Amino acid sequence: MTSNLKELFRYRELLWSWVVRDIKVRYKQSLLGIAWAILQPLSATIIFTVVFSRFVRVPTGGIPYPIFYYSALLPWTFSSSSITFGVSCLVNNMGLVTKIYFPREILPISAVVASFVDFLIAAVIYAGMMVFYQVPVGPSWVWMPVLLLIQVILTLGVVLFASALNVFYRDIRFVVPLGMQLWMYLTPIIYPLSMVPERFRGLYLLNPMAGLIDSYRRIILQAQWPDLAGVSVAAVISLGIFILAYIYFKRAEAVFADII
Amino acid sequence: MAVIEFENVRKAYRIGRGRGSLRDAIPQMFGRVIGRGHDDANLLWALDGVSFEVGAGETLGLIGPNGAGKTTILKLLSRVTRPTSGHIAVKGRLSALIELGAGFHPDLTGRENIYLNGAILGLKKQEIDRKFEQIVDFAELGDFIDTPVKRYSSGMYVRLGFAVAAHVDPDVLLIDEVLAVGDYMFKDKCVQRINEFREAGKTMVIVSHNKEMIQKLCTRTIFLNEGQVVYQGDTQKALDLYHTGYAGGTLRTGKQLGERGNAIREMQITKVVLLDGKGQERNSFLTAEPMVVQIHFRANASVDDPVFYSRIREGYRVLHGTTTARFDIKGHFEAGDEGVAEVRYESLNLLNGEYNINVGIKRDHFSPLTFDQIDAAVSFTVGSRFDQGGALVYLPHHWQVHRVSQE
Numbered sequence: 001m002t003s004n005l006k007e008l009f010r011y012r013e014l015l016w017s018w019v020v021r022d023i024k025v026r027y028k029q030s031l032l033g034i035a036w037a038i039l040q041p042l043s044a045t046i047i048f049t050v051v052f053s054r055f056v057r058v059p060t061g062g063i064p065y066p067i068f069y070y071s072a073l074l075p076w077t078f079s080s081s082s083i084t085f086g087v088s089c090l091v092n093n094m095g096l097v098t099k100i101y102f103p104r105e106i107l108p109i110s111a112v113v114a115s116f117v118d119f120l121i122a123a124v125i126y127a128g129m130m131v132f133y134q135v136p137v138g139p140s141w142v143w144m145p146v147l148l149l150i151q152v153i154l155t156l157g158v159v160l161f162a163s164a165l166n167v168f169y170r171d172i173r174f175v176v177p178l179g180m181q182l183w184m185y186l187t188p189i190i191y192p193l194s195m196v197p198e199r200f201r202g203l204y205l206l207n208p209m210a211g212l213i214d215s216y217r218r219i220i221l222q223a224q225w226p227d228l229a230g231v232s233v234a235a236v237i238s239l240g241i242f243i244l245a246y247i248y249f250k251r252a253e254a255v256f257a258d259i260i
Numbered sequence: 261m262a263v264i265e266f267e268n269v270r271k272a273y274r275i276g277r278g279r280g281s282l283r284d285a286i287p288q289m290f291g292r293v294i295g296r297g298h299d300d301a302n303l304l305w306a307l308d309g310v311s312f313e314v315g316a317g318e319t320l321g322l323i324g325p326n327g328a329g330k331t332t333i334l335k336l337l338s339r340v341t342r343p344t345s346g347h348i349a350v351k352g353r354l355s356a357l358i359e360l361g362a363g364f365h366p367d368l369t370g371r372e373n374i375y376l377n378g379a380i381l382g383l384k385k386q387e388i389d390r391k392f393e394q395i396v397d398f399a400e401l402g403d404f405i406d407t408p409v410k411r412y413s414s415g416m417y418v419r420l421g422f423a424v425a426a427h428v429d430p431d432v433l434l435i436d437e438v439l440a441v442g443d444y445m446f447k448d449k450c451v452q453r454i455n456e457f458r459e460a461g462k463t464m465v466i467v468s469h470n471k472e473m474i475q476k477l478c479t480r481t482i483f484l485n486e487g488q489v490v491y492q493g494d495t496q497k498a499l500d501l502y503h504t505g506y507a508g509g510t511l512r513t514g515k516q517l518g519e520r521g522n523a524i525r526e527m528q529i530t531k532v533v534l535l536d537g538k539g540q541e542r543n544s545f546l547t548a549e550p551m552v553v554q555i556h557f558r559a560n561a562s563v564d565d566p567v568f569y570s571r572i573r574e575g576y577r578v579l580h581g582t583t584t585a586r587f588d589i590k591g592h593f594e595a596g597d598e599g600v601a602e603v604r605y606e607s608l609n610l611l612n613g614e615y616n617i618n619v620g621i622k623r624d625h626f627s628p629l630t631f632d633q634i635d636a637a638v639s640f641t642v643g644s645r646f647d648q649g650g651a652l653v654y655l656p657h658h659w660q661v662h663r664v665s666q667e
Binding site: 099 | 273274335338339340341342356363365367368372375376379380381382384385
């Protein structure tokens, strides 16, 4: 593992170039450019706000619907678009993978970093919303970088695993959107964590994303400290997923070029 | 002191597996649970116990027919793939001129792609900054440097790919057939650049079908066949062995095509073989010898007047094509009939090199409907003498040089 990380460090310039490439390509190819980054979480927020404030009433504990949804959809979109884009990063670059050596994890890592840039752009809207709804900035915000770090580790783990598996089984990328949908329903995005029955709560929080999304809402919208137990469980599980996925990825890497 | 050590290396590829779908994977998993293991019968040994060493400043050539394992050696040296067994060690920074432009993105400009491809080949940003002008000059891109490469001609694309690769500063350089592309002027430039590398004392490994290039550049050459070293040593001797002395040896002869798992076709090619003037099967010829291409086929339905075609190619480039349609050959075949179609070249006017034959059967000359076709059905090599000229074709000729007296 350390030798892999050392090797990755030697290739840091390539990692950086590849990240820049991914970002440039993404905005060059699309008609709306940067607007896409914002449009995705924003449109979902509008739909959820209309549906869950008018047709079905989801209790938000007094938090205005738009900001309640955007606060969850913003980080969720980062993970889900990383995974949906990242799953085919190896297969899409088969020309390179079969011809030239470099640590292959550069491809999934830069897919995640490029999505993170989208996330930062979409966060500007969030800042605007917070000004509009007069959400105060409190000391609980110090948790933000910690939560983001855990989420990046979790996301990277899933992308490493899914992209390697997609080399062997090409239909993984069709399974991914379905999986993401299920995952979203198992995460407190549409509804608050408080709606999950107490007796399932422990099992429910094994989904690391559940603890993370709930914590984002707590620290930003309710100026509360996150539930430490929930965050610790999320951190441990995320790190576990990442380490296992990285080991699997490096093992699978040996035969990528023979299969692609 | 050896810069490259390649010790008893074996590399197997599993055929027909991998690149599956979940639908295939699930029964496979069950198979594993029930206890049906892998069957090792499907292993293809691309390299079977190959050993060699390359010293500092040496240039090693690799020659042999397609499928001999040359490219596999390069892939193993560049760490793209790993050996099944054996030991490989490379000292110093290694760079590969393997696939030019492999890292280009069509939507990025030439400038952006230079930086990206440079990084892929292991160059630091400052190094690229420093060499940027040289690279652009070498590639002869001029004003196109800020145009997305998807608007480049294929020539420009290739030139840019080589230009970036040629400006890396490695200790060990791997070169695979890069000179097969690009126009004549550019080819010269590439050879010149490779010569510069050699004079600078770089260690190189070159795979090429170009005899002149191997002759000019390599201090030592390995002749490979079917994953094994046939000969290793003097370049001229390796080339002679490959091009002439190996006639009728164990080079792959007419592929047995009966077991191809294709659906029943109305007509099916069962075997393709090459014969010499005496009707002996062969895969290597001398310039101006007779050569016969035999297409063995079977009809699976009643067919009237099928058209056979045969093409001689170098790589994918067709050098000569011919079809029975031009000879007004007719015939009727019933299901179960077997037959042979034959093209006879009285004089094979090709020079030194490796060629392959592409054959097929169609309903008629203009029809897009092909009953059966085989891309590189059989390959062969041609050996020629120096007085027959160089390059690709033999045009009978002679020279005269005389002084023109001045008035």
